[in-house]
Amino acid sequence: MSPYLAFHSTSELYGKMKELENLWEKFVLTNSPPEKLRYLIYESWKRCQEYEVDPKKKQSAISLNNDQLLEIMNHSRLFEAAVQIMDDLSKQIRGTGYLATLCDSEGRIIYLDGDQKVLKEAELMNFLIGADWSEKAIGTNAIGTSLATGHPVQIFSAEHYCQGCHPWICSSAPIKDPLTGRILGVVDLTGLSFEAQPHTLGIATMTANFIQKRYKEISYSTLQYLHHYFTQVVKRKNGEAIILFDLSFNIINGTEKALKLLNIQHWQQIGSIPGIKQLQNFLLNQVHICKESYLDQLKLHVHVEEINIQLERIGFLVYLQPQQSKDIVSSPGFCYDSSHQKWSEIIGQSEKFQSTIRKCQLVAPTSASVLITGESGTGKERIARTLHQTSLRHNSPFLAINCGSIPKELMASELFGYEPGTFTGGNSRGKRGKFEEANGGTLFLDEIGEMPLDLQVHLLRVLQEKEIVRLGSSHPIPVDVRIIAATHQNIPKLIQEGKFRTDLYYRLNVVELHIPPLRERDHDIILLTEHFLKRFSTKYNKTILSIDTDVISFFKTCQWPGNIRELENTIEHAVLFCLTNKITLSDLPRSLLEKERAPLLLQSSPNNEEKSMIIRYIEEANGNLSEVARRLNIARTTLYRKMDKYGISKH
Structure with a gap:
C-alpha cells in the first residue's frame, strides 16, 4: 500500500x-x-x-x-x-x-x-x-x-x-x-x-x-519580470556586485563583479563556496523587506531588497561589498538608511493605518504605479515621499505637482516641457518638463482627479510608451519615471460622469493605498497631538508640559474634516495662545469649538437662538448651504426643513 x-x-x-x-x-x-x-x-x-x-x-x-x-x-x-x-x-x-x-x-x-x-x-x-x-x-x-x-x-x-x-x-x-x-x-x-x-x-x-x-504561465512571466528588473537595476547601479535570486535560492542573474568577489568562474559553482549556506539561511529566513547582514566566512557585507509583484514576494536582489569587519559601510549602491526606520517615523498605530503602512512597505521597492486615496489633509504626499525614499530610486529626484493648482493651459508644458520658440514669452532655450526632470526617480501627481480630460490621453501615452514629446517637437524622449498619484475624489464616480478615463485609472491604480481619515484613528489622535505639542513648544520656545484631559476628550469627538493638517494647525494655535504649562479648551481656535459644538447647541437652543445661529452660519458661508450643513453637522434636508420652519432665505 x-x-x-x-x-x-x-x-x-x-x-x-x-x-x-x-x-x-x-x-x-x-x-x-x-x-x-x-x-x-x-x-x-x-x-x-x-x-x-x-x-x-x-x-x-x-x-x-x-x-x-x-x-x-x-x-x-x-x-x-x-x-x-x-x-x-x-x-x-x-x-x-x-x-x-x-x-x-x-x-x-x-x-x-x-x-x-x-x-x-x-x-x-x-x-x-x-x-x-x-x-x-x-x-x-x-x-x-x-x-x-x-x-x-x-x-x-x-x-x-x-x-x-x-x-x-x-x-x-x-x-x-x-x-x-x-x-x-x-x-x-x-x-x-x-x-x-x-x-x-x-x-x-x-x-x-x-x-x-x-x-x-505565471511562473514564466515572473521569470521574465525578474530578468527585466535586474537589467533596470544594473543600468542604474553600474559596477556594483549584485546577484538576483528567486525564492528557492536559485540564481537568476548576477554581475561580473559579484562573480569576482565570490572568486568563482560561473554561477553553477556557487554551491561549493564555503559560507554560502550562511547567505542562503539569511535570505530564506528573512522577514523584513530590506535587510543587512555581515557574512563572517565570506567577509562580505550583504544588503538585501525584496522584489514583489502585486504585493507578493518573488525574489531577492542581493548587493555584496567586501568588508573585513561588521562595521557598517556606506556606498552609493547600498541603502543603509533602513526602510523600516523611515516607515517607523510616520506616526500612527491604529489597525487601519498600520494595514496601509504594511502595504506601503511591500510596494515601495517595486516600480509599480501607486494611487493613494484619502481625504484632504491625511498625509498623502508624506506617504508618497516615503515610498520614494525607501525605493531603488531613492538617489534620484522626487518631484511633486498639484494637478488642481496649475491652469489648464499650462499643464501640458509643465509636465512635458517645450521647445524654443513654442510660446511667445516662453524661455528662449525651451524648457524641460517634470517627466524629464524626474527621470530615474518618482513623479508625484497630486489631485490627479483634477487633471483635464484632454491631458489624460497624453499622460496615458507616456505611461504606455515610456517616452514624452515636448510641445513644439515631434521627437520622442525616453523617460524612466515611477508614477505615484493621489486624490481625495471618488475616481470611479468621475469615470461614470465622463470626467476621468477608465484606461488611465487602471494604469495608475496598479496598487491602491487608502489612508483612513483621522476620525477613524482614535488612538492616533493622542499620538499626533503629543508630537505636534512637542514640535511647536520647541519652535516657539514655550514650556508646555501637558494637554488637559477635556481637550483630549473633545478632540476624540471632533470630525476633523481637515484631518492631520487641521489637528496640526489647532495645536500650533493652542501653543501660541497658551499662557500656562497646560493647554485647555480656552486655548483652542474659536472656529473649531463652534463648529464641533454646533450640533449640540442646535439640539438644546430655544427657537430664536437656533434661528439666529442658522442665519449667522449662512452669512459666514456666503450662502453655501452644503458648508452650513457640514458645520452644523446635520443633513442638508434637515437644514432645509429648519430654514423653511423659520422662514429663512438663502440670500
Whole structure:
C-alpha cells in the first residue's frame, strides 16, 4: 500500500479507527514508538512534540483577519490561478459530504467550500477561512503534513495528532511552482471519518496538478519580470556586485563583479563556496523587506531588497561589498538608511493605518504605479515621499505637482516641457518638463482627479510608451519615471460622469493605498497631538508640559474634516495662545469649538437662538448651504426643513 494512503477499503474503517485510537493514546501517555503506524505519521508526531503542540487541542487558531484575506484574494497569484479550478471541484463534490480547501504555503485556509452541514461541524475545530492548519498550529493533519513533507498525504481519524481532529479524514496534495519546485500551497479534501473514501487523495493530487499547469504561465512571466528588473537595476547601479535570486535560492542573474568577489568562474559553482549556506539561511529566513547582514566566512557585507509583484514576494536582489569587519559601510549602491526606520517615523498605530503602512512597505521597492486615496489633509504626499525614499530610486529626484493648482493651459508644458520658440514669452532655450526632470526617480501627481480630460490621453501615452514629446517637437524622449498619484475624489464616480478615463485609472491604480481619515484613528489622535505639542513648544520656545484631559476628550469627538493638517494647525494655535504649562479648551481656535459644538447647541437652543445661529452660519458661508450643513453637522434636508420652519432665505 502507498505510504501516503491511510487505508485501501471502506470495509476497514471502524476497525482502523479503533486501532489508531489505541496507538495514539499509547504514544501520548508513554511516548513509545507505536507499531503498525505509518512511518510518515510517526515522523510527524515527533515533529509535533518538538513544536510542543498539545495533543488534547480541540481547534486551530485564526491567523488572517478579513482585511488580510481580502488582500490575499486581490493579490495572491496562487489564488488567481486556482480559484476557478477550486470552484469546479466544489461543484463536482457537492452532496458527497466533503469540503474543498485551498491553503497558502503557510497552511492558512484561503478558499473553503462544500456541504453546509459539514462546514458547520468543521467550525468546531476552526476549519474556517483564515485559520492556520500548519503542523505547528494544529499538529499532524493532511494540510500541514503535506507542506512539511512536500508529498500528497491522507490523514485518517486518530492519525491526527490533536484530539479535536480525530473525527475527520483529510487528503492533501502540494501545489508546486513548475519552474522552481517551490511549494506554493496545498489542495485539500476534508470529510468526516465515517464518510472516508481512499480515492479523495487522487482527486486532490489531480486538482493540484491542474493548478500547477495554470500557474506555469505565471511562473514564466515572473521569470521574465525578474530578468527585466535586474537589467533596470544594473543600468542604474553600474559596477556594483549584485546577484538576483528567486525564492528557492536559485540564481537568476548576477554581475561580473559579484562573480569576482565570490572568486568563482560561473554561477553553477556557487554551491561549493564555503559560507554560502550562511547567505542562503539569511535570505530564506528573512522577514523584513530590506535587510543587512555581515557574512563572517565570506567577509562580505550583504544588503538585501525584496522584489514583489502585486504585493507578493518573488525574489531577492542581493548587493555584496567586501568588508573585513561588521562595521557598517556606506556606498552609493547600498541603502543603509533602513526602510523600516523611515516607515517607523510616520506616526500612527491604529489597525487601519498600520494595514496601509504594511502595504506601503511591500510596494515601495517595486516600480509599480501607486494611487493613494484619502481625504484632504491625511498625509498623502508624506506617504508618497516615503515610498520614494525607501525605493531603488531613492538617489534620484522626487518631484511633486498639484494637478488642481496649475491652469489648464499650462499643464501640458509643465509636465512635458517645450521647445524654443513654442510660446511667445516662453524661455528662449525651451524648457524641460517634470517627466524629464524626474527621470530615474518618482513623479508625484497630486489631485490627479483634477487633471483635464484632454491631458489624460497624453499622460496615458507616456505611461504606455515610456517616452514624452515636448510641445513644439515631434521627437520622442525616453523617460524612466515611477508614477505615484493621489486624490481625495471618488475616481470611479468621475469615470461614470465622463470626467476621468477608465484606461488611465487602471494604469495608475496598479496598487491602491487608502489612508483612513483621522476620525477613524482614535488612538492616533493622542499620538499626533503629543508630537505636534512637542514640535511647536520647541519652535516657539514655550514650556508646555501637558494637554488637559477635556481637550483630549473633545478632540476624540471632533470630525476633523481637515484631518492631520487641521489637528496640526489647532495645536500650533493652542501653543501660541497658551499662557500656562497646560493647554485647555480656552486655548483652542474659536472656529473649531463652534463648529464641533454646533450640533449640540442646535439640539438644546430655544427657537430664536437656533434661528439666529442658522442665519449667522449662512452669512459666514456666503450662502453655501452644503458648508452650513457640514458645520452644523446635520443633513442638508434637515437644514432645509429648519430654514423653511423659520422662514429663512438663502440670500
